Amino acid sequence: MNESSSRVVVITGGSRGIGRAVALRFAEEKAVVVLVHYDPDDEAARETEALLAEHGVKASSYRVDVSSRQAVVELFSEIHESFGVTDVLVNNAGITRDTLLMRMTESDWDAVMQVNLKSVFNCTQAVLRPMVKKRGGCIVNISSVVGQIGNAGQANYAASKAGIMGFTKSVAREVAGRGLRVNAVAPGFIDTEMTAVLPEKVKEEFLRQIPMSRMGTPRDVAEAVYWLASEAAAYITGQVIHVNGGMYM
Ligand SMILES: NC(=O)c1ccc[n+]([C@@H]2O[C@H](COP(=O)([O-])OP(=O)(O)OC[C@H]3O[C@@H](n4cnc5c(N)ncnc54)[C@H](O)[C@@H]3O)[C@@H](O)[C@H]2O)c1
Numbered sequence: 001m002n003e004s005s006s007r008v009v010v011i012t013g014g015s016r017g018i019g020r021a022v023a024l025r026f027a028e029e030k031a032v033v034v035l036v037h038y039d040p041d042d043e044a045a046r047e048t049e050a051l052l053a054e055h056g057v058k059a060s061s062y063r064v065d066v067s068s069r070q071a072v073v074e075l076f077s078e079i080h081e082s083f084g085v086t087d088v089l090v091n092n093a094g095i096t097r098d099t100l101l102m103r104m105t106e107s108d109w110d111a112v113m114q115v116n117l118k119s120v121f122n123c124t125q126a127v128l129r130p131m132v133k134k135r136g137g138c139i140v141n142i143s144s145v146v147g148q149i150g151n152a153g154q155a156n157y158a159a160s161k162a163g164i165m166g167f168t169k170s171v172a173r174e175v176a177g178r179g180l181r182v183n184a185v186a187p188g189f190i191d192t193e194m195t196a197v198l199p200e201k202v203k204e205e206f207l208r209q210i211p212m213s214r215m216g217t218p219r220d221v222a223e224a225v226y227w228l229a230s231e232a233a234a235y236i237t238g239q240v241i242h243v244n245g246g247m248y249m
């Protein structure tokens with residue numbers, strides 16, 4: 001841990017939506033929060049920083065494309081120099097490029113795989129060695145219910161999110177003996193900018209599939225992430241926790 005003995009928590013995609021809610025949840029324990037995002041500007045990240053400041057947490061944010069291996073190596077070397085070894089990594093950055101497979105371009109496929117899956121490889125590898133050396137640390141990867149059940153129009157996204165599940169379980173097996181835990185959270189249909197762009201008809205169709213008859217909140221997801229990264233989950237690794245109002249059981 002760093003000098004203040006607060007946990008260092010790095011959240012990719014931390015500027016808004018689920019990532020912001022995760023940051024706010026960790027702020028409650030006065031963690032050292034590091035936000036990584038790739039928005040066109042810093043507006044949402046600044047807003048998140050202001051919300052975190054209300055909890056007495058001075059967060060740092062970085063605008064870095066986590067699909068770029070070189071950029072991630074440089075990012076974590078700076079983070080570790082400034083704040084100490086990462087205690088919790090939340091791999092949450094993600095994008096969609098939805099279209100039916102018949103119409104999907106190679107760039108739709110590549111962009112989603114790079115941002116959603118390769119970024120998880122990049123960031124996890126960047127924290128793994130220091131965590132192993134310290135014999136402690138938690139990684140929580142954000143997958144999706146769609147990685148489990150599939151979704152028409154999201155072959156690229158579903159493949160990336162199913163990939164995260166396999167990655168999570170494999171790395172969990174590799175590092176369990178070193179005192180590290182790696183888990184995934186698979187959100188269902190959550191109220192964020194990502195889902196705000198969906199046509200009303202698609203939203204209604206999703207809602208019909210949810211036994212609890214409501215969208216999830218970013219906070220619903222953040223609670224599961226926080227719990228997995230806590231001592232309460234000390235014997236849990238390699239799991240995928242579904243947060244979806246019963247959409248998939
Ligand atoms: N909203 C949902 O219903 C839902 C459901 C299941 C899973 N998820 C997953 O949860 C995660 C967060 O989703 P959200 O709804 O909060 O999305 P969002 O669009 O509100 O936020 C996405 C975040 O990812 C960041 N990001 C995008 N590309 C990046 C890149 N190349 N490098 C660094 N950061 C990048 C953005 O800057 C932003 O901070 C994603 O992985 C998403 O796939 C969301």
